[in-house]
Amino acid sequence: MTELLFRADAYARECTATVLSSGPDGVVLNRTVFYPQAGGQPGDTGLLRWSLHGQSGEMAVGNAVKGPGDAVLHQPGDGAALPPVGAEVIAGLDWSRRHRLMRMHTSLHLLCSLIPGAGVTGGQIGADRSRLDFDLAEPPAKDWLSEQLTALAAADHPVGERWISEAELDANPSLVRTLSVQPPRGAGQVRLVRIGAEDDPVDLQPCGGTHVRRTGEIGRVSVTKLENKGRQNRRVYLVLED
Template identity: 70%
Template structure:
């Protein structure tokens, strides 16, 4: 049975009541969860499962078989009994930083139009995208333009299209190394800005803030040459 992904409806839900479906050394499967499972360069969420008489620290949420989410236990943690009702609670500060970082990478992508993204990684302290481009803008200009987009407080929304609609619009896919999450017959789009001329619009299964102003000031820490026409741009949340 697939795990119901409650964060798809509300990325700001910090906890949820759920039922334990299965328990194993690799992790605990729940019938529903607010934990994002590691994918697409975004780390899995951490937090805790609590039940009557015990709790388990979750080191990271991972993808399990058959569209389930594995809540991997931290070393030495007690596992909940199968069938138990638990409260699954996020390490919210960590999740929120990842949401801010992830959204800032979408903004960065919008500032280097037409360049394929050959790799990326989202982190709490720094995040990066690798672009298939011989010469990106300078650190200073990217930082200035990113913070203009943050300050404009553009709305961040999502919607769904069919696989066929995505196939008819291949230019929406910027990532060359990570394919959009597919298989269910529909694909989630994340839009920054209005419908008419969005700042960014691309398939993405991750978690994001509601508006760009929530990101706070960001800074391009460095731009590195990682091979012919491959430039790595690293971001940090400034002043933190």
């Protein structure tokens, strides 16, 4: 089991940890700041550094993915040395990439708020470009979406979270916007990410990913392309302008 430190603080850039297992499939730590690939958000990249018996080493992390149970596999880059089991390591993120993914992820939630009532049939978060697919006959105009997204970001809305029971989610099915991926169940609770005020949110939906603290961190957003992916499926691409 890996303690997921990003759940408590998405801004934690590094941590000390102990190596529980180590192999070509990945390194498992007892705790980590690395987000494992899930829900359309890529896994984090970065570096593991250690010193043992006077010998220092480092391993480039090419990706982080979910392993057995609650473990996170820190996958080594090509030819990277592996830390020995029991070693204490410093696990550090490629922070500029992670923060950009956080800005992108929050932008996609804002995009959802601009197309109410339409289910999300797919999506992908990228550092350079992201997209969402909507069950929708006709999307709003590209320029209008860009203007509204940038305005919502500039309004500097707070971004927070709270947890509800699975029974509460069942009683409020409209909270779930994604049609292709359902919130993970089995733990008894589901995490909601809220943008805006608690009593009048801009967006509120289940999500396990990492987000910025305030929308002001996002900057300008542009919708670059609208694609027809079927009779009732419209794909919306967006980019950050810095």
